[in-house]
Amino acid sequence: MxxxxxxxxxxxxxxxxxxxxxxxxxxASVPLHSAEPESNIRTVPVxxxxxxxxxxxxxxxxxxxxxxxxxxxxxxxxRDSGARVYDINGRVSRRFAVVGDFTFGHLNxxxxxxxxxxxxxxxxxxxxxxxxxxxxxxxxxxxxxxxLQSH
Numbered sequence: 828m829x830x831x832x833x834x835x836x837x838x839x840x841x842x843x844x845x846x847x848x849x850x851x852x853x854x855a856s857v858p859l860h861s862a863e864p865e866s867n868i869r870t871v872p873v874x875x876x877x878x879x880x881x882x883x884x885x886x887x888x889x890x891x892x893x894x895x896x897x898x899x900x901x902x903x904x905x906r907d908s909g910a911r912v913y914d915i916n917g918r919v920s921r922r923f924a925v926v927g928d929f930t931f932g933h934l935n936x937x938x939x940x941x942x943x944x945x946x947x948x949x950x951x952x953x954x955x956x957x958x959x960x961x962x963x964x965x966x967x968x969x970x971x972x973x974x975l976q977s978h
Contacts, residue, residue, distance in 0.1 A: 854963075855932030859884065862951065870951060874930035875901055880952030886965055888956030892942045894949040898924045905943065918945035931955065934963070 860881060862868035870881035880897060890912050898905060903924040912920050920943045929939040936959070944953060 855934070857932045871931065871955060873952070873955065874928070875926050875952070876903075876928050882953045882955040883951050884965075885954045885956045886960060888954055889958065890942050891939075891954060891956045891959045892920075892944040893924050893926075893953040894944045894951065895947060896949070897952040898943060906940075908940075908942065910942065912942045912945060914945040916946075920945040929959075931959070 857871050859869045859871060862870045862881075862883060869884050871884045872879050873882050874880075875893075875897070878901060882891075890910075892912060893903070897903075903926060905922050905924050908921055908923045910921070910923075922943045923940045924943060926939045926941060927937065929936045929941070939959075941953065
């Protein structure tokens with residue numbers, strides 16, 4: 828498995844023009860792992876209630892999701908949701924799991940409601956997507972690092 832580094836930087840929540848921004852502030856560096864041979868899929872370590880698991884880093888995905896295996900293994904509470912997520916095969920999930928303490932790098936969210944991945948079996952703990960990453964600028968460089976910036 829090939830390891831890389833993902834520096835994380837936070838973006839200000841307010842609108843700013845480039846000339847108004849100060850230099851970016853590095854918040855964290857997170858290792859990237861190659862998920863599959865000959866693939867551009869990368870995983871990052873996350874902490875789910877103190878247990879480290881690897882999730883796909885999907886900067887183009889909309890909704891962060893957890894695999895059913897991870898939910899069962901960690902005995903996370905699952906609830907019905909008014910939202911729905913679909914996989915590429917048309918399977919749907921209408922449920923979410925509650926993670927009391929979700930951590931990615933130095934970023935932490937309490938009582939995170941994460942949708943259940945529609946696919947029954949996945950080799951990863953889940954998919955980390957825009958709903959969790961949106962406030963941050965996550966960028967992977969050619970040296971296989973990503974940055975989360977604060978201006």
